[in-house]
Amino acid sequence: MEHLADGRQLFVFLVAAGIVVPLFQHLKLGIVLGFVIAGIIVGPGGLGHLVSISPLFAYATIQDVSRLQALGDLGIVFLLFTIGLELSFARLGAIGRLMMGAGGAQVMLATGGIYAIGAFSGFEFDDSLVFGMAFALSSTAIVTQSLVERKRLGGPVGRTALGVLILQDLMVVPIVIVVGILALPGASVGLALIKGLVIAAVVIAGVVGLGRFIVRPLMRFAGATGNRTLLLAITLLIIVAAAAITASAGLSAALGAFLAGLLLSETEYRHQLDVDIEPFKDLLLGLFFMTVGMTIDLAAVAGALPLIVGALACISLVKLAAGYVACRISRIPRPASIETSFILAGAGEFAFVVFTLAARDKVIEPDIARLATTIAAISMVVTPLFGLLGARLALLFEQKSSEARHGVHDTQDYSDHVLIAGFGRFGSGIAYLLKAEDIPYVGLDLDAAHVDTAKRAGEPVFYGDATHTEVLRKLGADRARAFVVTADDPKVAERIVALMHEHWPDVPIHARARSIVHAARLQELGAGDVVPEALEGSLQLAGRLLGDVGLPDEAIDQRLTVAREAVRARLHLDAPGPSPAPPSA
Template sequence: MENIPLLTDIVILMAISVPISILLTRMGLPTVIGFLVTGVIIGPYGFGLVTEIGTVETLSQIGIVLLLFTIGLEFSITRMLSLRREGILGGGFQVGITVLVVFAVGILLGYPMQVSLLLGFIISLSSTAIVLKLLLDKGEVNSPHGNLSLGILIFQDLCVVLMVMVIQSIGGKGASSTIEIARGLGLSIIAFFIIVIAVTYLIPRLFNQVVKLRNREVFILTIVLVCLGTALVTSLFGLSLALGAFIAGLAISESEYSDQIVADVIPFRDTFSSLFFISIGMLLDFHYLISNLPVIIGVVIAIMAIKSLALVGVGQILKYPLRLSIAAGLNLAQIGEFSFILIKMGEDFGLLGESLYQGLLASAIITMAATPFIFQRSSKIALGVGRRLGRHARESVKKSSLSNHVIIVGYGVNGRNLARVLKETAITHVIMDVNMERVREAKSGGHKAVFGDASHPEIIKALGVDTAKMVVVAISDPISTRRIVKTARDQNPAVSILVRTRYLKEVEDLYRLGANQVIPEEFETSVEIFARVLRDYRVPGNIIQNQIDLIRQEGYAMFRNPSIAGERLTKLTAILEKTVMDTFYVDKGCMVAGKTLAALDLRKKTGATIIAIVRNGEARTNPPADYLIEDGDILVILGSHAQLNQAFELLNEKCPA
């Protein structure tokens, strides 16, 4: 009888994690907590149910690689370049400030300089896997605090290389000199850019060839090869596996295959990433945690306080609103997965004693476990604290003297296009954004633009909302959007408020808060998709517009009144099913040719209507009654199924084959 220990271990951990995750989900708690609890239960310090711990940890690393690969797929190189400010400046300040503070605290507590520096490195890193997963699940990756978090996390991952080299130099037997460290770091940076260029050039071309085979198995194997292969190559140059996978995802993010790749990878990603969180829980010595609980809780609070305050400071340096700085600080307050590598190195090199080693492990795991709970409340906490402490930000905007103007909140793609059109049509407008670079860009484009957070009542009041004709909110922060709508409505009951939102589920709340019009991206994307499909089938433009108007009228009415959504959806579906369009070619010898539409009288005889006639490749829509039909014309006919059948019977009688 075959005995496969790894298979037994995987079955055990899945059998325990599934019911725990179900229970926590019913309680409204994140599944990450269930995976961590599972790890504690089955690990060597729990019931010791798993024997192949090393193999499970290896599989968990594949989970991180796949997670970062899919995250890379959802971004673009252009967007990554736009985050250089958050990455280089934000990440540099965050890592530098945190390391310096922790180093100083370590020296004050009597730890040697090497140990204090190691503690600074460990605590400065945050969890890329946890934070990005939470941001993705909540749809906040593109929000301002999501951009700040992402930029800092990427910089931290790059810093892991330098940190490993420094630890090896201060703790390894073959200590490295400063010159050797600098040389190694320089080679790693050069290797990073070489890999980015090579991957960006090769991978899209590889997928172009694979897709031509039309073989799904080969396509999936190529995905795995690209993901794991790029991760392996980066690791050979001293960079992290996860960073290599992120680069691979980024390289094909702008290709037409990215959506299919994400769909194929997600099941593998979710399975293996769950193993990562379980393996983290397996490291925790529960007995040590219980016996030293007060001290560990104090350390956890100190760690999260230091990291949060450092990030708030970084946000203020980058001129982010205090509220967004606080939200990013709370979201990145945990110790990261790469810190476990540094902790293990510290133990191997004799820098960390057993007590300090277990204390760091316990503290790191608790900060990770607390992150989902903090994340759920971070926006509300940041909003409350920001309102109390952010008074200075309100003084930076002078009261506007404009009237009958448009206030544009957010200078992204939508805000930029709207501002350009308003400028060309000489409509007075003012732009507000929390990104200073965008404010400068708007000013250089000849627009009146100010920096600030429009969710503050004083800020939006200074924009002249009481005399404005319209407020257009086009930002990716749902909390701020709701607050801006409510504040604008409270200050000016007569102002027209138009809001762009990402998801249909937010529409009802925004209308309730006072928005006049809400445009959900999901819905408008679906409208654009079917409109383009109809254009490709050469459906006349007026018919497409009629369908668009019908869908929008019925659709937006459903959003405004969800209680009758089911009834209206049924009605809408029935309308669309009943209305059918078809074409009829007038061949030579057909008796229809030479007749006017009035003489044919198709509508009176069958109920169907000729809505357009295509002649020589050009469509004549809504042709008049005296329009003469000629050989070679294509009649575009609209009607129900029964009406079209009668119309085609009549036409076929006049046009025998």
């Protein structure tokens, strides 16, 4: 019967993940939030409440969450391993300043701020300190996975967040020791913190030092056999051994896996291992996110909703302020500081451990511990949403800052020039050729990064929206020799072309199209010359292919010219039709 129950729980997990997660991906809310919501639905605090109404709901719920939590924790282990695998000790050293600067400041400021809120609310010293230490840390799994989904892990935000998260993992031992000390009368919290930090440093140095002598010979032995199964087995052994060492010392097991990834990143097997470990990580990490959702009891949340919302708002605001100040102290740019503070505003899975230990040692009351655990779980649920909001606000701030520095404010003295709307890869390439021929030009773009890069290179590029007539007039559209439209968004390109043709019909418009259909639409709106984006690239590839198979250069040029003119003829006819047959070589 026990095996049947385990099989049913696995079936419920797969069905819930297969329905809810794709839905959240379709809504562009991310798989993390999808897994967490799926966990809330099928957990004992969701559909589990309906089992008493009808036993049939028992087949659609997971009642025993503890059986899945151990497997879910392995997901965090594998996630941190893959992150370590993508880094190296050299790259880790580059974020060392962020670890000690931004990470240390964030933990201290968040702990102190949340402690102050607890004390102001009437809680005792022990309660407030436990709140501060537990809620100051963020979820390594949720934050890193959210950054990976949005392709932000390798950028400034990802590096800063990773540095802070690593420092937070190092704080696990001191916090556990402090919780134990609070249960003993007369003990020194300061000495406990120092002791914990020393233990953490010794354990990490031991794992790294021992690993350097063992890991590479083991991997070379496995690689020499040519057996991928043996290579994967030894890799799993290294991960488990490192995680077990750090866990037995009171540190996070995930930190040990991260160190194992760093050690293996210096071997020649890192790329193959990344591919082999990926399926394990994705499945187990999804299970972890679902178990987080299963810890939320919707009935309990509804019963204490005002208190939970108020506490969640206060904690989030404190962590937002602490994260932002910590980043600015480390001289992180404002947009990156804003986004990093939002992505770190949620609580972490370690809060569950802290509140469980504190309740067991009678440092805080069990009822308070259960309520705090619920607040932590809900905070983890909204972490991906915080990340999205932070990214939007950072982008908005960056755009306003770029507009203030590089915007079109006064009438510019341009005449007989080419006005380029869109100064990305395509537009900057056109500008390069114009510059070589001493033809004056001016660029316009809404991407702050493109504008900043161009300005640093001395290019006449401004931040502004080319769909606004007054912006174009300030850049001398009335006196322009030609317009070039290279906007990435097809709809935006169509609006720009229509606007230019309406107000300046005598100025020729050259436009880049995403496809042949889009090119025809741009010509309808007034563009005189349109080049489908993929056309020239495909013709160049075809030309090289024909050369490799033996056609002479003259024949290749002739065939490409015919193909190019065939596409142009289709555009002018405004309807797809058969292309002229290319001449024989």
